[in-house]
Amino acid sequence: MEAVHDHSHDHHVPTGIMRYVTTTNHKDIGSMYLWFSFAMFLVGGVMALVIRAELFQPGLQVVEPEFFNQMTTLHGLIMVFGAIMPAFVGFANWQIPMMIGAPDMAFPRMNNWSFWLLPPAGILLMGSLLAPGGAGGVGWTMYAPLTIQQGMGMDMMIFAIHILGMSSIMGSINIITTILNMRAPGMTMMKMPLFVWTWLITAYLLVASMPVLAGAVTMTLTDRHFGTHFFNAAGGGDPVLYQHIFWFFGHPEVYIIAIPAFGVISEVIPTFARKPLFGYPSMVYATASIAILSFLVWAHHMYTVGMPVEAQLYYMFATMLIAIPTGVKVFNWVATMWKGSMSFETPMLFAQGFLFLFTIGGFTGLVLAVTPIDIQLHDTYYVVAHFHYVMVAGALFAAFAGVYYWLPKWIGKMYDERLGKIHFWLSLIFFNITFFVQHFLGLAGMPRRIPDYALQFADWNMVSSIGAFGFGLSQVFFLYILLKAIRSGEKAPEKPWDGASTLEWTHLPTPAPYHSFETPPDLRN
Amino acid sequence: MKTTELDKQNSHMLRKLIVVALVMFAFGYALVPLYKKICEVTGVYDLIKPDEIVNTQVDETRTVMMEFDANTRSEIGWEIIPLDVRMNVHPGELVHATFRLTNPTDMSFDAQAIPSYGPQHAVQYVKKLECFCFTQQKINAGETREFSVVFVIDPSLPSDVGTITLSYTMFEIEGTKNLGNQAFNPDIHEGKS
Numbered sequence: 001m002e003a004v005h006d007h008s009h010d011h012h013v014p015t016g017i018m019r020y021v022t023t024t025n026h027k028d029i030g031s032m033y034l035w036f037s038f039a040m041f042l043v044g045g046v047m048a049l050v051i052r053a054e055l056f057q058p059g060l061q062v063v064e065p066e067f068f069n070q071m072t073t074l075h076g077l078i079m080v081f082g083a084i085m086p087a088f089v090g091f092a093n094w095q096i097p098m099m100i101g102a103p104d105m106a107f108p109r110m111n112n113w114s115f116w117l118l119p120p121a122g123i124l125l126m127g128s129l130l131a132p133g134g135a136g137g138v139g140w141t142m143y144a145p146l147t148i149q150q151g152m153g154m155d156m157m158i159f160a161i162h163i164l165g166m167s168s169i170m171g172s173i174n175i176i177t178t179i180l181n182m183r184a185p186g187m188t189m190m191k192m193p194l195f196v197w198t199w200l201i202t203a204y205l206l207v208a209s210m211p212v213l214a215g216a217v218t219m220t221l222t223d224r225h226f227g228t229h230f231f232n233a234a235g236g237g238d239p240v241l242y243q244h245i246f247w248f249f250g251h252p253e254v255y256i257i258a259i260p261a262f263g264v265i266s267e268v269i270p271t272f273a274r275k276p277l278f279g280y281p282s283m284v285y286a287t288a289s290i291a292i293l294s295f296l297v298w299a300h301h302m303y304t305v306g307m308p309v310e311a312q313l314y315y316m317f318a319t320m321l322i323a324i325p326t327g328v329k330v331f332n333w334v335a336t337m338w339k340g341s342m343s344f345e346t347p348m349l350f351a352q353g354f355l356f357l358f359t360i361g362g363f364t365g366l367v368l369a370v371t372p373i374d375i376q377l378h379d380t381y382y383v384v385a386h387f388h389y390v391m392v393a394g395a396l397f398a399a400f401a402g403v404y405y406w407l408p409k410w411i412g413k414m415y416d417e418r419l420g421k422i423h424f425w426l427s428l429i430f431f432n433i434t435f436f437v438q439h440f441l442g443l444a445g446m447p448r449r450i451p452d453y454a455l456q457f458a459d460w461n462m463v464s465s466i467g468a469f470g471f472g473l474s475q476v477f478f479l480y481i482l483l484k485a486i487r488s489g490e491k492a493p494e495k496p497w498d499g500a501s502t503l504e505w506t507h508l509p510t511p512a513p514y515h516s517f518e519t520p521p522d523l524r525n
Numbered sequence: 526m527k528t529t530e531l532d533k534q535n536s537h538m539l540r541k542l543i544v545v546a547l548v549m550f551a552f553g554y555a556l557v558p559l560y561k562k563i564c565e566v567t568g569v570y571d572l573i574k575p576d577e578i579v580n581t582q583v584d585e586t587r588t589v590m591m592e593f594d595a596n597t598r599s600e601i602g603w604e605i606i607p608l609d610v611r612m613n614v615h616p617g618e619l620v621h622a623t624f625r626l627t628n629p630t631d632m633s634f635d636a637q638a639i640p641s642y643g644p645q646h647a648v649q650y651v652k653k654l655e656c657f658c659f660t661q662q663k664i665n666a667g668e669t670r671e672f673s674v675v676f677v678i679d680p681s682l683p684s685d686v687g688t689i690t691l692s693y694t695m696f697e698i699e700g701t702k703n704l705g706n707q708a709f710n711p712d713i714h715e716g717k718s
Contacts (some may be wrong), residue, residue, distance in 0.1 A: 071591060106538075107535065107539065169546050172542075173538075173539055173543070173546075176538070176542060177535050181534050182531070182535075207542055207546050209547050209549070209552065211546045211549035211551070211552075212549055213553075214553070215550050219554075232697040232699075233598070233639070233696060234598060235698075235699045238564075241556070241560050244560060245553055248553075279566040306645050328699050
């Protein structure tokens with residue numbers, strides 16, 4: 001990603017750090033998003049390892065329970081808002097202008113702002129650990145009334161969420177405007193690459209749901225300091241109301257994470273199966289259906305609050321309905337590979353890993369959608385296993401697939417294919433060692449977010465912790481692969497993937513020049 | 526020029542999307558009254574209203590164990606306990622349970638009790654005729670007082686429910702706290718502020 005530097009022909013561009021502070025170039029900003037998210041991924045990963053180290057054996061050995069709670073909270077917030085979401089915004093910045101034939105994003109200066117809001121938010125989140133009383137130990141969902149009782153670390157977290165929300169909303173406005181207004185002539189909506197489509201839909205989800213989260217944390221803040229009683233039962237408020245507002249944001253949020261991942265997979269699988277994506281229009285409609293349904297199912301996260309049975313039935317069936325468009329997508333990916341001329345380079349391996357493991361995560365999601373089962377499994381490790389299958393094996397594996405797939409285009413150098421494959425197999429095996437066994441723990445009744453557990457859970461917890469450390473080390477290995485490619489990677493051929501058919505591969509040289517498509521390509525014919 | 530045309534379109538789009546974001550922020554706040562309204566309409570808030578009794582036939586063949594529990598949610602040291610922890614009652618029978626509240630502090634304040642039930646769905650079968658939870662209670666400094674609840678268990682209670690726990694949490698209403706008529710105690714006062 002440093003390599004784009006060589007191709008900068010603009011002599012007004014400041015050099016060194018100021019280049020990155022002042023840049024309005026979508027490629028620079030995309031790189032910064034990706035590096036920031038990778039740094040946050042490592043920080044959040046270390047927090048996960050603190051959690052797994054404590055859970056290696058029953059009893060309290062490594063950390064105090066309060067600190068354990070802070071770790072689970074910050075791990076969740078940092079991974080969701082600091083790692084996965086910025087990673088896909090990084091992909092969007094790099095790829096969307098190149099894939100639709102636009103010279104840059106619609107609002108380059110706002111783009112710079114969207115990125116530079118992230119580091120202060122990251123510092124606030126991590127710095128809250130140093131506040132008196134530590135960070136908020138409330139879980140990433142920040143449920144009231146516990147949030148009302150925390151120290152000032154909680155306020156720092158609330159401000160961090162505000163800043164991250166502003167960044168996401170600005171980024172989304174930029175993405176929507178770019179896609180709707182700046183496509184090259186002939187790039188009609190239904191010709192857009194699916195990655196662009198998924199980001200258009202995700203950006204709408206973000207604009208509609210992030211402000212609701214901002215409202216929820218603002219209410220928490222005013223409850224804490226300004227005498228309001230939105231969630232404080234003693235003042236006539238209702239803690240369950242917080243859960244409704246939070247999950248009205250929170251459920252679209254899980255699709256905000258998953259849908260761009262679908263987009264990446266929808267680019268990678270056709271390339272390596274050397275066939276066009278099967279059922280392109282149905283993919284678009286399925287994605288849109290998932291997005292709309294995601295606003296109508298939020299209370300399936302709260303079956304245990306004491307809802308009327310009619311409401312439980314509605315949320316159960318509406319949730320199960322989401323399996324239909326998701327099934328359409330999985331079917332189309334499989335059908336794309338059917339009789340394809342497949343090869344299994346690293347991006348394709350990660351796409352296959354995604355397909356298998358995300359589908360498992362989808363099925364456990366269906367299990368959890370069933371109200372009576374969910375009441376049994378609520379807040380157990382089964383839920384933890386479920387959402388790590390869709391977040392890690394889903395979103396993260398898709399991000400890895402995307403990085404390996406587009407890295408040659410970005411830096412003009414190849415990664416080491418052998419090391420990439422080793423990274424994939426290590427990630428796949430250690431991921432399953434870590435999280436598959438958590439299904440057993442959850443079914444046996446082990447609650448989440450507790451630093452200690454009963455003796456009968458000891459064996460699988462030890463296995464899970466060993467897997468977690470293996471998974472963590474595999475990601476340090478990924479950093480090595482990246483650095484090796486950037487420093488001493490072989491020069492990438494013009495088109496390293498012969499099956500690739502989107503504009504950045506067919507209309508631009510490798511590596512992509514610093515300024516691309518200053519005159520839009522004409523795609524009408 | 527073409528770029529200015531595009532800029533105009535872009536800023537038009539920007540304004541529209543900012544409006545969407547602001548509307549959704551307001552929607553988050555609109556959920557507060559909406560939620561209250563839905564709770565009222567669907568009867569979630571009926572916990573603090575007297576119930577009407579339709580069937581007063583006592584079912585002597587069946588005995589249900591009632592358990593009572595009470596807590597306070599406040600930072601100052603007052604407490605409430607049930608005088609009877611357990612009672613065997615027949616469905617349809619008029620039951621009278623008493624709770625004792627002690628406020629050893631020199632504060633007076635208003636309090637509100639909120640009932641909850643275990644199992645949760647027992648809520649619709651415990652018909653309260655009279656309850657101290659129906660109104661806010663004025664608690665005086667240094668006071669000890671007994672509160673009562675009168676209820677009937679609906680005979681249509683499902684046969685698999687053998688035990689019902691009725692638990693009250695008493696909340697101090699914020700902003701109603703006053704230093705009472707007892708001697709001024711700076712320790713308690715400062716500890717609180």
